[in-house]
Amino acid sequence: MAAEGVCLDHxxxxxxxxKALANFYQETLGFERIEAPKFTEFELVWLRLSPSLxxxxxxxxPESNLVLRESASSVVRDPSKCPRQNHLGFGVSNYNQFVASLKKNGIQIHECVRPDGKTKQAFFFDPEGNGLEVFSL
Structure with a gap:
């Protein structure tokens, strides 16, 4: 049975x-830095995009035994493969302007149109190699 009132928080x-990853999300997608708890074991940054996310x-x-994937800076990532990979999607009302700014900043993107024939999409990666999508609203 699913819990009632479940919502995505973070x-x-x-x-x-x-610093580099926080700057990317702030400068590229408009996230705002907010107060975060102070842990003694590790550093963290909290960013907010909307009141609910x-x-x-x-x-x-550095002591983790987990196998980490290579960062985006150490390997050539192909944004055309991103639609099938795990990614975060963001709707933008200024799609063409937003994509132009990605290109101006040297971010490699893959553009396509959803099967509805109307919704434009652009896929790209953050500095850590996490897949991102922006789509026209």
Missing amino acids: ISRETSNL TLHLIERD
Whole structure:
């Protein structure tokens, strides 16, 4: 039985460079930095996009035994493969302007149109190699 009143509160991403990843989300997607709890074991940054959605960026544990995928900076990522991979999607009202700014900033993208023939989509990666999508509203 599903719990009542469930809503998405936050998404977390682990990173070895908090400052760079936070700057990317703030400058590229307009996230705002908000107050975060102070942990003694690791650093973190909390960002808010809307009153109901936050992104928690957490310092990668250097002692972790987990196998980490390579970061986007160490491998050529193909945005045309992103639609099938795990990604976060964001609707934007200024799609053409937004995509132009991605290109201006040297972010490699893959554009396509949804099967409805109307909704434009662009796929790309953040500095840690996490897939992102923006689509026209």
